[in-house]
Amino acid sequence: MIDDLLDEMTLEEQVALLSGADFWTTVQVERLGIPRIKVTDGPNGARGAGSLVGGVKSACFPVAIGLGATWNPALVGRMGMALANQAKSKGASVLLAPTVNIHRTGLNGRNFECYSEDPLLTSEIAVAYIEGVQSQGVAATIKHFVGNESEIERQTISSDIDERALREIYLLPFEQAVKKANVMAVMSSYNKLNNIYTSEHAWLLTTVLREEWGFDGIVMSDWFGSHSTVEAINAGLDLEMPGPARDRGAKLVSAVNTGAVEAETVRNAARRILNLLGRLGAFDIASDLAEEAVDLPEDRALIRRLGAESAVLLRNDGILPLAKSELNRVAVIGPNAAVAHVTGGGSAQINAHYKVSPLEGILNALGDDRVCYAQGCRNNRLIDVFRGEVTVEYFTGRTCQGSSVHTEVADSGEFLWFDLPARELVVTDFSARLSATFVPEESGEHNIGMTNAGLAKLYVDGELTINGYDDWTAGENYFGTANTEQRHNLMLEAGRTYQIVVEFASPTTMSAGVNLTGIRFGVEKPLSTKAIDEAIELARFADVALVFVGRNGEWDTEGLDLPDMRLPGRQDELIEKVAAINPNTVAILQTGGPIEMQWLTKVRAVLQLWYPGQELGNVAADVLFGDAEPSGRLPQTFPKRVTDSSAITSDLSIYPGKDGRVHYAEGIFVGYRHYDMTGIEPLFPFGFGLGYTRFDWGLPKISSTEMGADGISVTVDLTNVGEKEGAEVVQLYVHPLANTIERPSKELRAFAKLTLQPGESGKANLTIRLRDLSYFDIELGGFVAEAGDYELLIARNAGEVCSSFKIRLASSWTELVKSVKDKPAESAP
Structure with a gap:
């Protein structure tokens, strides 16, 4: 059918398919019955074609860093299914998500939109998300391909990344999305990769994506992110978005007629667009782009559960969970208490069906007579919107x-x-x-x-x-x-x-x-200088002071990076002064990434909520009062100070960039890999998180101490020996014992999350394979696992190894990529 259509199409009609019709839809060819389809943002909700700040209301789910914090791919897969149905309610059949760029600095304005600093955790969450979305007949679009780890000069800057770092860290989530989830669409990033725009990077879009990985879907530009006619189509960019055509249309027809672009190149790109329409059933269903608000009870419940599973308990001396029956007066304080900051800013924004603020959630749980409130200070970057x-x-x-x-x-x-x-x-x-x-x-x-x-x-x-x-x-x-x-x-x-x-x-x-x-x-109206004093007086006679602080979508947003890792405004001062007057102070954080905490030891508990979607206030109450356990684990290392991060140095070419280029000089040593290499102690390690119960860990059992073609299976017995239901995450890291090349001390290679009732036991089942022992050899053009001994580390987090054992690889193993020619240029020094 597709080839028959292509045969009937004129060159102009084939070219027309390769640009959007408008901001959100593709071109239809009425003469041949080729329909249009609609695309929609975004990662934590399906917004439809409305403005970023309005439009038809939608279900607002937790942001991506929160999903990474769940360490629960199966639950994220359920969210993907729900998102697909939300997309359908907006008349859309392509969801512009997930975002899988790596947490490189913690200052990225879109840090909240990305899952993790670790490529394996990112990959597992992304694959589950994509499989969930696409199981419902909606295409997922993995983005931004590749090297978009900062918002500074993002539309022009060159991310200079050596091929080993690309293969081991930055490309892996995209590779797994193609090979495991059969993702239907890929979005190129705005930036250049090694001084070539990704939207016209033939090595990236054709050699790697299509020839090596076997990708059979479409590649679209980020919005206004294509820059050429000939170079982009020849490199493998199928769809220029949004429409109407800027560099395609008559320009592309002319390029074909002059021989700058082969007619077969256009035909192949048009075929991929038509194949996508076929996979989505667009030829069989009448196009209906109408939008409606669909607020489902099952979505509400899922959002609430995801919020609790994403919440990370960073500190707790026993004050949490709070016993409702023992509380006579609770002080709810802070700039994030009475306002529901449910998501970050930019294209991820959602006009939520409703928003429950933390204050509302706590009032619902305790009643009006036991709760008092004071704002204390502001944290907004812009004047409050009218x-x-x-x-x-x-x-x-x-x-x-x-x-x-x-x-x-x-x-x-x-x-x-x-x-x-x-x-x-x-x-x-x-x-x-x-x-x-x-x-x-x-x-x-x-x-x-x-x-x-x-x-x-x-x-x-x-x-x-x-x-x-x-x-x-x-x-x-x-x-x-x-x-x-x-x-x-x-x-x-x-x-x-x-x-x-x-x-x-x-x-x-x-x-x-x-x-x-x-x-x-x-x-x-500016807050009085007495606002903090008023909050202190409120806290003075309270049984507990709950201080809700953090940032909002004006700070954590597409389009700009953060200036530092400090809480904006006078929030640090607010926490310290409240804690000085009330010994039962709990700090509840809403940020899209790590922050510095000079007040950490002065509070009894710290809870990281991220931006958990429209059920924010109910999630906060559930976790604080023990109706749900905060079962999240950090998907990103929290440093003690911003300068501890691998990319934050005195060399501006490493971050934020210099002369239009940003040099990823740390290579593969991103996140916990960097802290292990340098010996710098983080504030909280990757994978860290506390809970409300205790677990006994049995000694791990392995299927073999010799690595073979079928890999090695590892099981760990866990028993909940506490009094509450709870979850534990078992993490498996690989430590190479003998190397001929510099490698990280350890790398996450498998994990499993178990939820157990008091007294219940369960097994964490983990598997590692040959590639899990490997590194990428640039000269050879493939992944290499050297013969010798390796140590498998069973850990609660990157800073707490529970047990270890050795395995052996008898002979070296290699997995060559299909093409080693036209490799990307090395990063500029």
């Missing part, structure tokens, strides 16, 4: 003149326009007038802020207050397309109504090639 009715009038042209062509009412002061609401509007030649009223609750100084991707002026009661026209320069907001937030202070009176009007004009050209316009404005 919440309330906003009327938006749209105009053709950039002057807000004439009659509006469309009017709508929104519920907040933030807008991102991928698509405009009326056909008459052109993204580079439209304007919008936003009108709202604001009534202060208190008199005094208020901060008004605005950031705009485009040009904007903000008026308060007719007076120009913020001028976002003059001297406009790109800043860090909205993926680098908006300016840095401008702020102005005004004295406002409580109870008085103020008219806020924003006049917005689209840019005539798109920053960094990204077709994005947007505006965000907000008003907030």
Whole structure:
């Protein structure tokens, strides 16, 4: 059928399939009955075609680092199935997820979107996720292929990575997704790899992905991430997104006619698009791109369970779990207490069906009479976004003149326009007038802020207050397309109504090639300098002080990296002062990665919640009061200080980059591999996590001490000897005892998570194979396991080995890749 269609298609029709029709859909060819399909973000929810900050509501699941923290691929597979059905509710058949880039620094703005610093844990979670999604007839799209471990200059920077590090660390999750999960789509990254854009990197997209791994799906660009006509199609990039065509269309037809691109190359790419449509059943089902909000009780329950399994208990001197019956007064404190920060920022954002804040969750568990609240301090990067009715009038042209062509009412002061609401509007030649009223609750100084991707002026009661026209320069907001937030202070009176009007004009050209316009404005009253004192007084007479701190989607977001690993604002001070007045202080963290904790020994417990989705507050209450165990384990090492990390040095070429290049000088020594090599003691090691019960570990049993073609099986007996149900994660690391090449001291090669009732026993079953003993030999062009002795380490985490035993490989083993020619250039020194 596919070849018959291709035979009937003109060159122009084949080329048309190789670009999107618009932001979210592919091109249909009505003449031949070739349908269009819709794609949707994202990793922790299916958003549909709406704005990043609005649209039809969706189920919001835990972020990827939380999924990595579960160490539970089977449960993540269930989430994949649920996500696929959420995608269908948005009329979409391709999910733009999962993200499997490696935690290299902890400062990556998208650290929360990625699973782990370890390629094996990343691979196992990703494979389960993909299998779950694709089992329901929806395609998964693994991304970003490859080397996108930072958001700094991400659209142009070259990630210079040697081939050994690529093969052993950064490519492995993609390889396993292809070979084990048969992933249907791959998304190229924005960056260059060794000075060649990944979207036109023939070695990466064709030699490795298709010829070596046997990938038979499609490769699409990240949005606006393709840069050429001839180079990209010849390298193996099938689909340019979004549409309409920029470097394809007539340009590609011309390239074929002049001989720069073979007609067969276009035909093969079109065949892969058609094959995807066939695999998704698009030819058999009428295209329905309608969107609806589907809020299922089984999704709610799954999100709540995932949240608890992702929660990592980092410190506990016995105060947790809290006994509800013994609590008369609980102080709930902190900037993350009354606000539900359920996900990070950027394209991973979800307009959740609902959001349960930690304060709401604790009130639901204890009742109003036993809970008191104080914010203490702020941690926002931007002024609080305006919440309330906003009327938006749209105009053709950039002057807000004439009659509006469309009017709508929104519920907040933030807008991102991928698509405009009326056909008459052109993204580079439209304007919008936003009108709202604001009534202060208190008199005094208020901060008004605005950031705009485009040009904007903000008026308060007719007076120009913020001028976002003059001297406009790109800043860090909205993926680098908006300016840095401008702020102005005004004295406002409580109870008085103020008219806020924003006049917005689209840019005539798109920053960094990204077709994005947007505006965000907000008003907030600065917290009094006494806010921390008020929180201290609240904590003074409480039985326990629960301090909810961390970051939010303004910090953990696509488009910018973090400035450091400290808690923003005065949060460290808040924790220390509350702990000094209340000996029963518990710190609950919401971050997308590690933070420094100089106050660690001053609190009785520390609980890391990440961003666990719409059930956040219920998850917090479940774990704190013992209705669920925090059974997560760290998927990323927490350093004592940011400078302990492998990539954070005085050499800026290693991070954040220099002269348009970032050199992965640490090679394979990422995460715990680096801490083992240097002897630096982390704050918390990779794989660490406490629980509410105790386990006895039996001595491991192995099927053989000689490694053979079938591998070696290892079993470990566990018994729950505590009084509560709980989970334990058994981790198996390989330590090579004799090497002719520098290798990590140990590497994770298998793991198993068991959940047991009190008194119950179970077996952790682990298997290692020949490749688990290997390293990648660049000159040979393959994986090599040298003959000799290896030590298998059975561990609770990377810093706590429980037992070990030796195995032997009698003769060296090699697994050559299919092609060793056209290898990537070595990283620049």
